Amino acid sequence: MIETLPHTGSTNADIAARLKAGDRIAEGFWLVADRQTAGRGRHGRPWFDGHGNFLGSTVVYPSDRDPPAPTLALVAGLAVYEAALAFCADPAVLKLKWPNDLMLSGAKLAGILLEGQGDAVIVGIGLNLVHAPDLPDRPTAALSHIGPAPDRDLFASALASSFTTELQRWRTYGLDSLLRRWESAAHPRGTALHVNEQSEGIIKGQFDGLADDGSLRLRLADGSTRAIHAGDVMLA
Numbered sequence: 702m703i704e705t706l707p708h709t710g711s712t713n714a715d716i717a718a719r720l721k722a723g724d725r726i727a728e729g730f731w732l733v734a735d736r737q738t739a740g741r742g743r744h745g746r747p748w749f750d751g752h753g754n755f756l757g758s759t760v761v762y763p764s765d766r767d768p769p770a771p772t773l774a775l776v777a778g779l780a781v782y783e784a785a786l787a788f789c790a791d792p793a794v795l796k797l798k799w800p801n802d803l804m805l806s807g808a809k810l811a812g813i814l815l816e817g818q819g820d821a822v823i824v825g826i827g828l829n830l831v832h833a834p835d836l837p838d839r840p841t842a843a844l845s846h847i848g849p850a851p852d853r854d855l856f857a858s859a860l861a862s863s864f865t866t867e868l869q870r871w872r873t874y875g876l877d878s879l880l881r882r883w884e885s886a887a888h889p890r891g892t893a894l895h896v897n898e899q900s901e902g903i904i905k906g907q908f909d910g911l912a913d914d915g916s917l918r919l920r921l922a923d924g925s926t927r928a929i930h931a932g933d934v935m936l937a
Contacts, residue, residue, distance in 0.1 A: 702729065703757075703857055708736040712758035713825040717818045726760050726821075729865055733757035733857050751832025754843070755856050758825040759864060768876040770822055772915040774801040775883045776871045777813045777824050780864040782886050785810070785828065787859055788844055788851040797887040799908075799917045799934055803828070804888070807936055808842035824864075830856060839935065880911045893937035894919060896929055904929075905937065 709715055712732045719726060734756045763770040778797050785803060786792055794806045801813035811828035829843035831850040844851055871879055892908040896919060906919035909926055917929040 703731045703733055703861060706732065706734045708738065709734045710738050712737065712756060713814060713816055713823050716758050716760055716823050717816065720760070720818045720821055728761060728868070729861070731757050731759045731857065731861050751829065751834070753831035753850060753853055755826065755828040755830055755853055755860070757857060758823055761822045761824060761868065762820055763822060767872055768879070769914065772871070772876060772879065773822055773824060774813055774815055775879055775915055776867045777801065777815070777826060777864065778803065779879070779883055779886065780860060780867040781811050781813065781826060781828060783863040783867070784856065784860040785844065788848070788856065790848060794847065797883060798936065799887070799911070805842040805844070805847070808840035810842050810844070826860070828856070876915065880915060884911055888936070895935045895937050897933040897935070
């Protein structure tokens with residue numbers, strides 16, 4: 702089910718409020734807004750809400766039988782990637798970037814924000830269908846840059862379907878399959894990265910795949926490999 706709103710503060714915040722009020726929102730439900738006034742990404746960054754872009758949230762209830770809940774960021778990334786492929790003539794221009802970005806020719810196309818609320822994980826997704834923001838620290842892109850802008854509601858249906866499929870695969874086949882499929886859709890090993898860790902500042906290295914727990918493997922200049930569990934990752 703997809704519920705649409707003409708405007709709201711944040712679809713993630715709306716779902717969180719409903720959960721706090723005792724509303725048991727079913728998995729597969731999506732709340733999609735035409736505009737957001739308080740959308741945000743990782744580290745509290747504001748999220749651009751250009752009219753016609755996709756802005757929506759869903760909910761997952763992880764259980765003890767599921768892989769670790771933080772790897773839902775990888776599940777969501779694959780779902781967004783698969784949904785966007787249908788509107789992209791050249792699949793090679795789409796690449797996933799750890800932990801939760803979809804890139805179009807090296808520029809940010811979509812972002813994902815996971816937030817816990819009780820026994821639920823709220824998954825918020827923003828994707829530039831029509832407009833891309835002008836940001837000072839990173840290039841951005843929209844699907845309209847490479848072809849006709851997809852209809853928002855059509856994209857929402859495609860994403861809802863792909864998310865349900867990827868969630869079921871995560872639960873059925875486990876983390877190993879997810880990691881292999883995610884890496885096959887990511888930029889290649891050897892890609893130069895800068896990782897901003899709050900405790901250490903900028904760490905430079907090369908992408909060396911994913912570790913067994915879904916963390917980023919960063920190969921350093923001395924040949925050693927470091928596991929990155931959290932940080933702001935930029936293509937160098």
